[in-house]
Amino acid sequence: MSATDDIIADIVTGDDPAGKREFLNPFDPETPTTLLDAANEMCRGYMRAERDDYHLLGEHHGEWLRLLDQERKLVLNCHRDGLKTTTVLCYILLRLEYDPGFRVIWAMNNKGMTKKKTDLELNRFVERNPWLTNLQEGRRPTDTIDLKEFGNGSTLVATWLDGGIDGDRAHLLVLDDLIKARGDGSPEDVREWIEGSAAPGVKDDGRTVLIGTRKRQNDQYQHYRSLSAYSVAEFPAVLEYWEQGNATDDDLDVRRPPEKYYSEVTDPWNPDETIHVLWPEARGPQWLAEKRSEMADFRFWREYCLTFIGGSGNLIQSGDVDLDVDQGGCSIRGREPPRKYRAGGGEAIVVGHDPAQSPTGDDAAFVVQLLRRSGERVLLDTHAEQGMSPSAIKARLQEYDRRYDPALIVIEDNGMQQYVVNDAIEFSPELRAKVTGISTSGKKHSWENGIPRLRNLVENGGIQFYRGHDATEDWIQAALSLELDDGRLSGHTPDLIAAWYMAEQGLRRFEYGQDDTDDVDGDGEDDTNGVSYL
Incomplete structure (x- = not known):
């Protein structure tokens, strides 16, 4: 623990919010407190009311805070589950507390996410850190989800993709x-909102930050980091995989993550080798190995290593x-x-749907x-989304019915996923007649009609x-x-592939009159009886 941490720890036990506030001001050159010190104290205050264990923010979080504070235009790519939004919230709160009249626009993907972060989470941080005296709820002239005005004249405008932005121009756009x-419209439409609605809300000498996890090869991060006005910083969870996936890029050396923030650890997938990870205390090798085991490799590379490495399976070439x-x-x-x-x-069109087992687990x-x-089969569309x-x-099913008028909508309804079958949602009789649930236990490995037939x-x-x-x-x-191992699928089956398997079972009904998944007891009869879902 640093000397500053010792002093902060002593102050924490006291009853002097004003004194604590004065000491924790990271923008005052007379105090030894850094942005990271102040952010860690805010996280301590927040976590005292939580049941979970937690780790102090790492030195790399301090670098993120520095970049947020100093770069005029910044693209900051961070791996999933790296506390990037927590870091952003800490910086925003510190600026609003200590910089009278400071104005922030904080934009997220949708209204639900915005409400959770800029209202629920923000209020918890402030309430649990009473030394943030200017931000307390009793000192807000205006306090809505969209707009918060604080006692020192600082303001926070919260918005979301395609949302409106009102009020005076801001010093900081995040x-x-x-x-x-998936599901945000074309990249051009997203860019039009950023440049036509969000960016004009920033002062001429203000700052703009795009922070997040890579989603697609041609996503907005790729576009804006190609512009000379923007600085770029990337922080993958595993350095070696980032280097492997970006090895042929012309700007590799310019974008290379700072190695000083990475620690050498034993490679959990190759115990005789080592890798370098960003936050070994909290997101170490075993934690990363567990995350990789829960998803397809291509998604792990993208979301945790910020790269797009081609699939390494052996079923298809x-x-x-x-x-x-x-x-x-x-x-x-x-x-x-x-x-x-x-x-x-x-011809026939079928929609396949693989429900998520939990709101925070697999994608629907x-x-x-x-x-x-x-x-021949032709893939017309796919969609995967967490927390639907x-x-x-x-x-989503109604939209596909409108666009394609499918003959069948086939649903995976095994085990925990039966929650979908039992959900009390009313469809029109026409759509309800198209929806059929299929149980697939053990049958997806079949070379005749399971996922492996994709090779043929x-x-x-x-x-x-x-x-x-x-x-x-x-x-x-x-x-x-x-991947196949001894003739059977190995590892996690990607959600999109599970949904394709559902659609394939529906199409086989039109090819052969019936699919094997319905004949559970081997009597040649369709045992699902057109089981309706939803």
Whole structure:
């Protein structure tokens, strides 16, 4: 513990909020307190009311705080679960407390996220740190989700993607995890909101920060870091995987994360080797190994290592996927998938849905697949999202029904996922008639009609993809990560692939009249009886 930490620890036990506030001012050159010291004290205050253990913020969090405070235009990419939003909130609160008249715009992806962070979490931080005297609820002339005015004239405007921004121009604009992996519209539309609505709300000498986790190869972070006005900082959880995935980039040396913030540890996947991790005390090798075991490798590389490494599975080969359809392959190039499509004569469209087992676990995933008269499958759309509510799932299925008029909507309903079957949501009779639940225990490994048959479809051009379409590329990366071990699927099955398997079972009904997943007892009868879900 540093001398400053010792002093802070002594002050914590006292009853002098004003004295503590004065000492913890990181912007006063007369105090020894740094931004990291003050942020750690805020986190201590917050966590005293929580049941969970916690770790002090690391030195790299101090670097994030420095960048937030000094860079005029910044792209800051941080790995998932790295406390990036906590760090941002600490910095914003310190500025609002100690800088009278300071104005902040804090933008997130959606209204629910904004309410949680800028209202619920902010109020908890302030209430549990009474030394933030200017920010206490009793000293706010205005206190809404969208706008908070504080006792010293500082203000916080909270907004979300496509939301409005009112009031005077700000000294600081923070775009915090503004984009999701899917569902935010085209990159151009997102950029139009940033540059047409958010950025004009910043003073000429103000600062703009984009902070978050990489989502797609052509996401907003990629665009803005290519602009000379922006500084770039990247902090992956594992340094070696970041280097591997970015090895061919021209600006690799410029973007390389500062090695001084990384610690050498035993590689949990190769015990005879070592890797360098960012925060070994809290996000060490065993923690990372557990996270990797819970998801497809391509998602781990993207969300924890900030890179896009191709799938390393052995079920299908990228060469087969990349071959053009006019050469007998799978890739349709130069065209977008149709936004709307109706099955023609001899065709069928099926939507497959794999529900999430928990709001904070797997993604809820959807796949829309077309069966052509000649037997080829065509992937029309996919979607994967964490934390979808039943109403959001209903809305997504209704949207697909409107766009594609599918013949079937096939749902995975095993085990814990039965919660979807029992959810009290009312659909129109027409849509309800299309929804069927299928139990798949053990059958997804079948070479005849399980996920492994994807190899035969790919090798023979039996499944086709619109290349360059973000949702389709996500599905392809998931498929390339599939591994076989002794003839069976090994490891975590990506949610998008599980949803595709559901759609495939529906299409096989149209090809052969019935799929094997329904014949649970081997009597040749359809035992699901058209089980309705939702």
